[in-house]
Amino acid sequence: MKNKIIIFSALLFSLSSFAELDRKGNGGDGVVCYDDQKNILSVTLLDLYERSLGREMGNATSWQQKLQYVLNNINEYDYFRGKLYEKWLTEFDNEASFRDGIELSDISDSNHITIPKGCKIEQLAIQIEPKFEGDFRYTINNDLWSHMDAENRAGLILHEFVYREAIGYNHQDSISTRFLTAYFIANRLKNKNDKERFEFYKNANFLKMSVVMNAQWLEIKLGHFEINEWTNKEFIVWHNTKFFQTNKLEEAYLSDGFFKADNDVFYPGYGLTNFYENEKVSYSKQLIPKEIKYGNLNLILKSNIDNNTVEYFFDENGKISHLKFSDNFSGWNTHPSSKFSIENISPFESFSIESGFDSIYFNSNKTVAKIIFNYSSSISTTYKNKKIKVSDFKEVKFDYEIKDVVFFPDTYNRWETKVKINDQDLKLKFDTISIKNIFENPNFESLKFEGSSNSHWQTQQKAYDFPNKLLIISYSKN
Numbered sequence: 278m279k280n281k282i283i284i285f286s287a288l289l290f291s292l293s294s295f296a297e298l299d300r301k302g303n304g305g306d307g308v309v310c311y312d313d314q315k316n317i318l319s320v321t322l323l324d325l326y327e328r329s330l331g332r333e334m335g336n337a338t339s340w341q342q343k344l345q346y347v348l349n350n351i352n353e354y355d356y357f358r359g360k361l362y363e364k365w366l367t368e369f370d371n372e373a374s375f376r377d378g379i380e381l382s383d384i385s386d387s388n389h390i391t392i393p394k395g396c397k398i399e400q401l402a403i404q405i406e407p408k409f410e411g412d413f414r415y416t417i418n419n420d421l422w423s424h425m426d427a428e429n430r431a432g433l434i435l436h437e438f439v440y441r442e443a444i445g446y447n448h449q450d451s452i453s454t455r456f457l458t459a460y461f462i463a464n465r466l467k468n469k470n471d472k473e474r475f476e477f478y479k480n481a482n483f484l485k486m487s488v489v490m491n492a493q494w495l496e497i498k499l500g501h502f503e504i505n506e507w508t509n510k511e512f513i514v515w516h517n518t519k520f521f522q523t524n525k526l527e528e529a530y531l532s533d534g535f536f537k538a539d540n541d542v543f544y545p546g547y548g549l550t551n552f553y554e555n556e557k558v559s560y561s562k563q564l565i566p567k568e569i570k571y572g573n574l575n576l577i578l579k580s581n582i583d584n585n586t587v588e589y590f591f592d593e594n595g596k597i598s599h600l601k602f603s604d605n606f607s608g609w610n611t612h613p614s615s616k617f618s619i620e621n622i623s624p625f626e627s628f629s630i631e632s633g634f635d636s637i638y639f640n641s642n643k644t645v646a647k648i649i650f651n652y653s654s655s656i657s658t659t660y661k662n663k664k665i666k667v668s669d670f671k672e673v674k675f676d677y678e679i680k681d682v683v684f685f686p687d688t689y690n691r692w693e694t695k696v697k698i699n700d701q702d703l704k705l706k707f708d709t710i711s712i713k714n715i716f717e718n719p720n721f722e723s724l725k726f727e728g729s730s731n732s733h734w735q736t737q738q739k740a741y742d743f744p745n746k747l748l749i750i751s752y753s754k755n
Contacts, residue, residue, distance in 0.1 A: 304381065304400055304401065304402040304403035304404055304415075304416075304437070304440075305322065305323070305324075305400075305401045305402045305433050305436040305437060305440070305451075306322075306323040306398050306399065306400060306401060306451075307320045307321060307322055307323055307398070307399055307400075307401040307421060307425070307429075307433070308320070308321045308322075308323055308326045308392055308393065308396050308397075308398060309396060309397060309398075309399045309421060309424075310393060310395055310396035311395060311396070311397075312395075317420075317421070317424045319424065320401070320421050320422075320424045320425045320429065321425075321429055322401070322425075322429045322432040322433050322436065322458075323398065323455060324432060324436055324454075324455040324458040324459045324462075325428075325429065325432055325459060325462065326392075327455060327459070328455075328456070328459040328460075328463075330459050330460065330462070330463035330465060331463045332428055332462050332463060333346075333347070333350065333462065333463060333464040334346050334347055334428055334431060334462060337427075338427060339427060340427040340428075340430035340431040340434070341366075341431075343427050343428055343430075343431040344366065344431035344434055344435055345363075345366070347431065347435060347461055347462055347464075348362050348363050348366070350461070350464045350467060351461055351466075353467060354466055354467055354469075354474065354487075355466070355474070355486060355487045356487045356489075356494040357485070357487045357494065357496040357532075358442075358485070358486070358487060361438075361442070362435070362438045362439075365438050365441065366434070366438070369415070369434065372407070372413060372414040372415055373413060373414070373415040373416075373417060374413040374415070374416050374417070375417050375419040375422060376416060376417070376418065376419055377419045377420060378420065379418060379420075380400075380418070381399075381400035381401075381402070381403050381416065381418050399418075399421060400418065401417065401418055401421050401422070401425075401433055402415055402416065402417045402418070402433060402437060403415075403416045404416075404437055404440065404441060415437055417433075428462075431462075432458060432462055435458055435461060435462065436451075436454060436455070436458045439454045439457050439458050439461070440454040442483070443482075443483070446482060446483060446484055446502075446513075447502065447511055448482065453481040453482055453483065456481055457481055457483065460477075470524040470525075471488050471520065471524055471525060471526055472520040472524040473524070474486055475499065475518060475520070478499060479499055479500075479515065482513065483499075484498060484499045484500050484501070484513070485497065485498055485499065485532060486499065488526050488529075490525075490526060490536075490552060490556045490557075490558075491537075491555075491556040491557050491558075491595075493536060493537055495531055495534070495536055496531065496532040496534060497518065497526070497529040497530060497531055497532065498516060498529075498530045498531070498532050498548060499515060499516060499518060500513045500514055500515040500516050501513070501514055501516070502514070516529065516530045518530075521554055523554065525552075525554065525556060526552055526556075527551065527552055528549075528550070528551045528552070529550060530548035530549055530550070531548045531550050531561075532548070536550070536558060536561075538557065538558050538591055538595040538596070538597075539594065539595035539596050541571065541595075541597075543558075543561060543563070543589065544563065544566065548562070548563075549561070549562040550562075553593050555593060557591065557593060557594075557595050558589075558591050558595070559590070559591055559593075560588065560589065560590055560591065561588070561589045561591075562586055562587075562588050562589075563586065563587055563588075563589065564585070564586055564587075565585040565586060565587050565602070565603075566587075569587070569600070571597055571639070571643060572639060572642070572643025572644050572645065573643070573644050573645060574637065574639075574645050585602070585603050586602075586603045587600055587601070587602050587603070588600065588601040588602075592641075596639070596641060596643065597639050597643075598638065598639060599636055599637060599638040599639060600636060600637045601635070601636050602634065602635060602636070634648050634649065634650045635649045635650060636648070636649040637649075
């Protein structure tokens with residue numbers, strides 16, 4: 278009775294172990310060759326057997342060093358992928374289980390063609406997504422592992438990393454994984470240009486790659502998944518990635534991360550980005566961030582509307598020329614938690630805007646030059662602790678040459694006020710004014726104006742009648 282219990286317990290352990298290994302997973306295959314007595318003669322990674330592309334793995338003797346050599350090569354042309362695999366390598370020891378005396382369930386994902394006589398395809402490793410405490414991501418047949426040389430061991434672990442990425446792209450077999458693994462080991466991508474590597478990854482259905490633009494690494498997304506509403510199956514939608522005739526990147530979707538332009542950091546988010554031929558960013562479309570800081574502009578934004586976007590337009594020196602906000606943005610500024618401020622607009626001390634804006638333009642020194650609004654808007658500003666409320670305009674221009682502005686209330690007409698700008702007295706209707714350039718020279722020889730109703734200006738030198746409402750209080754020396 279005792280012997281039966283022992284046998285029964287051992288059987289349970291065996292069934293439990295194989296049930297664990299039989300969970301749905303993916304893994305690397307090897308070509309295992311035997312002699313007539315069924316002794317193992319050699320174990321070759323299927324990826325390396327299928328494609329005789331050569332092996333560039335350095336002179337080190339350990340598989341870890343050989344794999345790191347390959348990852349160093351990848352880092353030279355595909356930085357983010359290389360760093361991702363390096364991260365997985367540092368985690369490998371804690372995620373791998375080497376098992377003796379087992380036969381891993383065959384994963385029918387290799388779709389291989391031929392094998393040598395006296396050899397057969399065997400499962401070297403299986404990987405699963407850990408679900409429970411104590412789960413291992415990688416389970417490796419140690420009996421076969423012990424017959425592999427350092428290069429094949431390094432190749433197997435690289436295969437597992439490549440396949441781990443491929444699983445995230447819903448690959449149904451390991452053909453593309455073996456294809457990439459062999460190319461990585463042979464270092465065949467090193468001398469390919471950006472366009473060639475793009476076509477290589479796209480052909481293999483890998484959806485990311487790294488490029489160097491303006492001395493910085495960027496990761497681009499080649500496509501994304503959508504679900505067919507009829508079949509409920511996912512399919513790849515390829516992005517419109519473009520290249521110049523020089524084979525350098527012209528347009529792409531950037532992955533989450535950041536890029537630099539003129540030492541300022543930007544986070545793509547939405548991703549669509551264009552480049553000049555000098556490799557600097559020319560355009561980037563992003564989801565509206567919580568905060569935009571640039572030059573003397575500081576926007577803190579909040580909205581309940583999803584998918585609002587902002588478009589960044591850059592000049593060839595990497596500076597922002599202007600921002601363009603999506604149509605839905607008009608409602609953002611009405612939220613109490615949203616703040617709009619522009620610093621160092623002498624002599625005005627603060628700004629707040631009560632309705633949405635369409636575009637913000639910048640000077641070459643990164644100061645705000647102009648704001649265009651979606652519709653007639655209101656603005657509040659402060660000058661020498663005096664609050665000024667301005668309304669009913671669609672555009673504001675900023676002049677940084679004003680030295681002094683003094684407002685004198687008119688006791689006879691509450692709708693008029695006396696304004697002194699740089700010691701020049703003016704009188705104007707004060708129901709609608711804003712900050713724009715109207716004086717072309719210190720002598721007030723010409724004026725600019727915009728608006729929709731009648732106003733009257735008077736200086737000590739000359740009186741001017743205008744058919745439109747004046748929207749500008751600003752003085753320029755030039």
